[in-house]
Amino acid sequence: xxxxxxxxxxxxxxxxxxxxxxxxxxxxxxxxxxxxxxxxxxxxxxxxxxxxxxxxxxxxxxxxxxxxxxxxxxxxxxxxxxxxxxxxxxxxxxxxxxxxxxxxxxxxxxxxxxxxxxxxxxxxxxxxxxxxxxxxxxxxxxxxxxxxxxxxxxxxxxxxxxxxxxxxxxxxxxxxxxxxxxxxxxxxxxxxxxxxxxxxxxxxxxxxxxxxxxxxxxxxxxxxxxxxxxxxxxxxxxxxxxxxxxxxxxxxxxxxxxxxxxxxxxxxxxxxxxxxxxxxxxxxxxxxxxxxxxxxxxxxxxxxxxxxxxxxxxxxxxxxxxxxxxxxxxxxxxxxxxxxxxxxxxxxxxxxxxxxxxxxxxxxxxxxxxxxxxxxxxxxxxxxxxxxxxxxxxxxxxxxxxxxxxxxxxxxxxxxxxxxxxxxxxxxxxxxxxxxxxxxxxxxxxxxxxxxxxxxxxxxxxxxxxxxxxxxxxxxxxxxxxxxxxxxxxxxxxxxxxxxxxxxxxxxxxxxxxxxxxxxxxxx
Amino acid sequence: xxxxxxxxxxxxxxxxxxxxxxxxxxxxxxxxxxxxxxxxxxxxxxxxxxxxxxxxxxxxxxxxxxxxxxxxxxxxxxxxxxxxxxxxxxxxxxxxxxxxxxxxxxxxxxxxxxxxxxxxxxxxxxxxxxxxxxxxxxxxxxxxxxxxxxxxxxxxxxxxxxxxxxxxxxxxxxxxxxxxxxxxxxxxxxxxxxxxxxxxxxxxxxxxxxxxxxxxxxxxxxxxxxxxxxxxxxxxxxxxxxxxxxxxxxxxxxxxxxxxxxxxxxxxxxxxxxxxxxxxxxxxxxxxxxxxxxxxxxxxxxxxxxxxxxxxxxxxxxxxxxxxxxxxxxxxxxxxxxxxxxxxxxxxxx
Ligand SMILES: [Zn+2]
Numbered sequence: 001x002x003x004x005x006x007x008x009x010x011x012x013x014x015x016x017x018x019x020x021x022x023x024x025x026x027x028x029x030x031x032x033x034x035x036x037x038x039x040x041x042x043x044x045x046x047x048x049x050x051x052x053x054x055x056x057x058x059x060x061x062x063x064x065x066x067x068x069x070x071x072x073x074x075x076x077x078x079x080x081x082x083x084x085x086x087x088x089x090x091x092x093x094x095x096x097x098x099x100x101x102x103x104x105x106x107x108x109x110x111x112x113x114x115x116x117x118x119x120x121x122x123x124x125x126x127x128x129x130x131x132x133x134x135x136x137x138x139x140x141x142x143x144x145x146x147x148x149x150x151x152x153x154x155x156x157x158x159x160x161x162x163x164x165x166x167x168x169x170x171x172x173x174x175x176x177x178x179x180x181x182x183x184x185x186x187x188x189x190x191x192x193x194x195x196x197x198x199x200x201x202x203x204x205x206x207x208x209x210x211x212x213x214x215x216x217x218x219x220x221x222x223x224x225x226x227x228x229x230x231x232x233x234x235x236x237x238x239x240x241x242x243x244x245x246x247x248x249x250x251x252x253x254x255x256x257x258x259x260x261x262x263x264x265x266x267x268x269x270x271x272x273x274x275x276x277x278x279x280x281x282x283x284x285x286x287x288x289x290x291x292x293x294x295x296x297x298x299x300x301x302x303x304x305x306x307x308x309x310x311x312x313x314x315x316x317x318x319x320x321x322x323x324x325x326x327x328x329x330x331x332x333x334x335x336x337x338x339x340x341x342x343x344x345x346x347x348x349x350x351x352x353x354x355x356x357x358x359x360x361x362x363x364x365x366x367x368x369x370x371x372x373x374x375x376x377x378x379x380x381x382x383x384x385x386x387x388x389x390x391x392x393x394x395x396x397x398x399x400x401x402x403x404x405x406x407x408x409x410x411x412x413x414x415x416x417x418x419x420x421x422x423x424x425x426x427x428x429x430x431x432x433x434x435x436x437x438x439x440x441x442x443x444x445x446x447x448x449x450x451x452x453x454x455x456x457x458x459x460x461x462x463x464x465x466x467x468x469x470x471x472x473x474x475x476x477x478x479x480x481x482x483x484x485x486x487x488x489x490x491x492x493x494x495x496x497x498x499x500x501x502x503x504x505x506x507x508x509x510x511x512x513x514x515x516x517x518x519x520x521x522x523x524x
Numbered sequence: 525x526x527x528x529x530x531x532x533x534x535x536x537x538x539x540x541x542x543x544x545x546x547x548x549x550x551x552x553x554x555x556x557x558x559x560x561x562x563x564x565x566x567x568x569x570x571x572x573x574x575x576x577x578x579x580x581x582x583x584x585x586x587x588x589x590x591x592x593x594x595x596x597x598x599x600x601x602x603x604x605x606x607x608x609x610x611x612x613x614x615x616x617x618x619x620x621x622x623x624x625x626x627x628x629x630x631x632x633x634x635x636x637x638x639x640x641x642x643x644x645x646x647x648x649x650x651x652x653x654x655x656x657x658x659x660x661x662x663x664x665x666x667x668x669x670x671x672x673x674x675x676x677x678x679x680x681x682x683x684x685x686x687x688x689x690x691x692x693x694x695x696x697x698x699x700x701x702x703x704x705x706x707x708x709x710x711x712x713x714x715x716x717x718x719x720x721x722x723x724x725x726x727x728x729x730x731x732x733x734x735x736x737x738x739x740x741x742x743x744x745x746x747x748x749x750x751x752x753x754x755x756x757x758x759x760x761x762x763x764x765x766x767x768x769x770x771x772x773x774x775x776x777x778x779x780x781x782x783x784x785x786x787x788x789x790x791x792x793x794x795x796x797x798x799x800x801x802x803x804x805x806x807x808x809x810x811x812x813x814x815x816x817x818x819x820x821x822x823x824x825x826x827x828x829x830x831x832x833x834x835x836x837x838x839x840x841x842x843x844x845x846x847x848x849x850x851x852x853x854x855x856x857x858x859x860x861x862x863x864x865x866x867x868x869x870x871x872x873x874x
Contacts, residue, residue, distance in 0.1 A: 027851055027854055031854045033853040033854060034853065036690075037688070037690045037691070037694075037730075037734065038690055041853070041854070054729070054856035054857060055729070055856070055857070056690070056694040056695060056729045057529050057531055057532035057535070057693070057694035057695060057697075057729060058531050058532075058535075059531060059534070059535040059538070059768075060772065060774060062531070074856070076774075076856050076857060077772065077773075077774050077857065077859075079773075079859075080772055080773040080774060080859070081772070082772075106854070106855060106856050107854075107855045107856075107859065109861070125854075127851055127854060127855055128861055130847065130851060131844070131847060131848060131851075131860065131861060131864055132861075132868070134843065134844055134847040135844060135864070135867040135868055136867070137868060144868070
């Protein structure tokens with residue numbers, strides 16, 4: 001088996017015989033009954049495998065939760081386990097099953113397959129589809145409908161539709177859109193939406209960080225990437241103390257600084273003396289607040305939302321908590337709000353935190369009139385603020401970004417010689433440089449050496465000349481931990497020979513014999 | 525005694541709860557029902573006395589049995605037992621057949637004191653009752669436990685449940701062993717009693733098909749050693765493993781079609797095999813769809829009383845039952861989707 005895609009805890013695996021997971025087995029051809037109560041029958045997924053015995057006499061709420069045979073791990077009752085418990089169990093999936101067993105969930109409803117795939121289930125079957133077919137229901141995009149028209153051999157018809165549904169799940173993983181499919185199926189399915197709700201922290205903790213675009217809706221407030229971003233803002237510091245906070249509206253184009261509206265803001269502001277002491281933070285749903293230095297960071301540059309200008313109660317609460325993370329009173333002397341329809345709410349929220357704030361009260365922030373007002377207010381606000389030079393500003397920006405990205409391990413970057421300026425030229429000595437692909441500071445090989453020595457995630461590879469990407473077969477062991485999408489360091493024979501982006505989970509690299517483990521960005 | 529299957533034992537204990545307070549001077553229940561005696565349909569008086577309950581359920585218990593809910597853990601004094609007896613006598617008067625249940629073993633002298641048992645047996649004999657049915661675990665079936673001074677013909681019902689050791693260990697949690705069962709059947713019959721065996725249909729964890737197969741095989745195994753066999757479709761009793769699995773939708777009560785199927789497969793056995801499903805037609809008992817529950821239960825009753833056959837029953841849900849049975853082993857438990865028996869139509873139907 002070869003992992004070729006990940007999303008959440010789900011994986012798109014290439015199996016032998018051109019099969020891919022998530023995969024559906026058809027009971028009439030692929031499943032064989034057990035001979036007696038204590039054996040498990042067989043399942044055919046290309047090849048025939050033994051199934052583990054059914055969980056006779058066991059309490060499904062007690063671990064171990066999976067029944068194991070050599071190649072298959074069965075999660076019995078996945079269709080009915082309480083949503084919260086199911087997520088708890090999903091947390092243990094790989095600890096119990098490892099990465100080389102396929103996880104099979106028997107008798108699951110089609111509508112639950114996307115969320116279960118998102119949590120790591122590889123194999124489904126058509127048992128419930130057969131029962132529904134025997135009562136005259138027609139499967140359509142994962143849902144059951146009653147149709148007046150008679151369909152000859154409804155079971156075959158529904159099996160084909162089930163095949164299409166599973167292939168839609170696979171495509172979703174390969175396009176980084178499984179989350180969207182899960183959200184879609186959760187809309188009118190309380191069970192799926194509960195499972196999704198309880199999954200959030202597990203997905204943040206262990207889910208693949210795939211840089212696919214988030215097309216937001218109300219459910220996206222719980223998207224793991226969004227919550228993770230919001231959470232990390234606590235680690236962030238503005239470039240310098242005593243700056244003037246400037247709240248701007250977000251833009252459809254990402255990163256914002258590349259949009260025409262933000263270019264207009266910048267051109268108007270740089271005519272103001274000491275404009276470097278202005279700190280631009282954009283207000284947006286569902287992310288909340290995005291400081292300028294973090295605009296490259298996932299998912300700030302990767303989401304779409306229908307902008308309505310209306311903030312609902314939970315969004316306002318979210319903005320309030322994001323503002324609190326910026327420590328306004330300690331970090332800024334005052335604030336300017338120039339955010340169009342969001343200005344009023346932002347002004348009120350900032351007032352609550354006890355610093356002076358000016359609302360430009362402009363309806364169209366990037367209009368000529370709006371820009372002129374912004375320029376004037378900025379000029380007044382900056383007149384009594386200490387001067388900030390380019391070098392100090394760059395150093396502060398680099399520190400903020402490094403802390404946001406690397407958390408406690410960021411010291412080696414902060415202490416290096418900072419040069420260049422935002423957005424593209426910012427560098428941390430010869431250790432790291434801005435990279436839109438990485439979404440922030442991408443490590444150089446030297447940076448990798450430092451990172452590894454500070455306890456950064458490190459993969460020990462077999463001894464061979466590393467050219468191109470590192471494949472799973474070449475991975476010997478690892479130190480530290482990471483999620484898919486994180487930067488990792490490759491060591492061979494005690495020396496660092498590469499840095500890149502992890503494409504598999506730690507244990508998965510060990511278990512897999514095929515597939516890319518690390519997409520290498522720099523070689524020795 | 526065979527060893528425990530620890531996870532199931534734990535699960536049984538976790539599912540139990542302490543019975544609520546019951547009045548000690550009143551029996552659990554009493555009623556009249558039709559039975560067969562010597563080939564004739566007669567009225568039988570049925571009584572459930574409230575006692576300390578089954579010794580096994582105090583220790584561990586069986587996964588499907590909730591009768592401990594009706595018991596008094598501290599025990600019931602002889603005086604109170606006599607008071608209960610006084611209250612049930614009217615219902616037994618004039619009957620030829622009596623069924624005296626406790627929520628345990630009538631011939632366990634620590635549950636029903638021998639002197640009291642001897643008294644009521646004499647009393648029934650004096651009333652003209654010809655046959656009395658009592659229940660017991662096999663371990664209490666020794667001649668001295670039922671050597672009454674004077675009694676009607678004794679019929680001892682023993683819960684065999686299954687002749688499969690795997691089912692007994694990992695589904696039922698009952699430490700009964702086949703050779704012991706055969707031995708006590710002989711002992712009872714040699715000492716003038718008849719033996720009735722209870723066999724479960726679809727104990728927990730088993731699929732519909734496994735349930736049918738196990739019941740049929742157990743009946744075939746038991747037939748030479750007993751006088752009649754009652755097929756007991758497992759029903760959902762309070763505070764049991766079965767109830768937990770049922771709440772979690774990991775097991776559902778068997779179909780009435782399965783009961784019919786088992787009885788038909790046992791037609792040629794040398795003993796009477798019949799079924800009177802507890803809670804039949806409800807969600808907690810054996811049931812089909814709401815269109816045919818009554819019809820099939822009526823047919824089962826007639827079959828039990830020798831008044832009719834089980835052939836020719838039909839309903840739209842029978843093909844659904846067939847589809848489920850065929851795939852049920854692959855489902856790896858006793859479940860089926862909610863609403864399946866009625867074709868997923870209507871709200872609260874089942
Ligand atoms: Zn029916």
